[in-house]
Amino acid sequence: MKLAVGIRNLLLSARVSALDRPIVNQLIRSSSSVAANYRAATCARSDAEFLSKISIVLEESDESRFWLEYLLKINVLRESDTAGLQKEIDELVRIFSSIRKKMKEKVERRGEENMGDFLR
Numbered sequence: 001m002k003l004a005v006g007i008r009n010l011l012l013s014a015r016v017s018a019l020d021r022p023i024v025n026q027l028i029r030s031s032s033s034v035a036a037n038y039r040a041a042t043c044a045r046s047d048a049e050f051l052s053k054i055s056i057v058l059e060e061s062d063e064s065r066f067w068l069e070y071l072l073k074i075n076v077l078r079e080s081d082t083a084g085l086q087k088e089i090d091e092l093v094r095i096f097s098s099i100r101k102k103m104k105e106k107v108e109r110r111g112e113e114n115m116g117d118f119l120r
Helices: 002-012 021-042 047-073 079-119
Strands: none
Touching: 002 021, 002 047, 002 079, 021 047, 047 079
């Protein structure tokens, strides 16, 4: 949620043209989706469901990084105003990548274990 609030606060002070408004909206949607899907992941009913939700969190984190970088490239935002958010997004991508990798391995192991039970 911290990321979504930070993005919103940053964009409140930005001068955004009508042409750039859809891009800003994409950044708001993707960053808030990180928070919403992370919350959904914490309520997952199974490891497979958690893996699915955390994969969405990772995807939305990376998408947020893309839109933030894009807004920097087209000079809607300044590097000095976004440095902290960029660092936070990079950390989130690393964290969620690691979680996803470990959970994927766990789900795959369980799948093999369950298949073994089925074949017995």
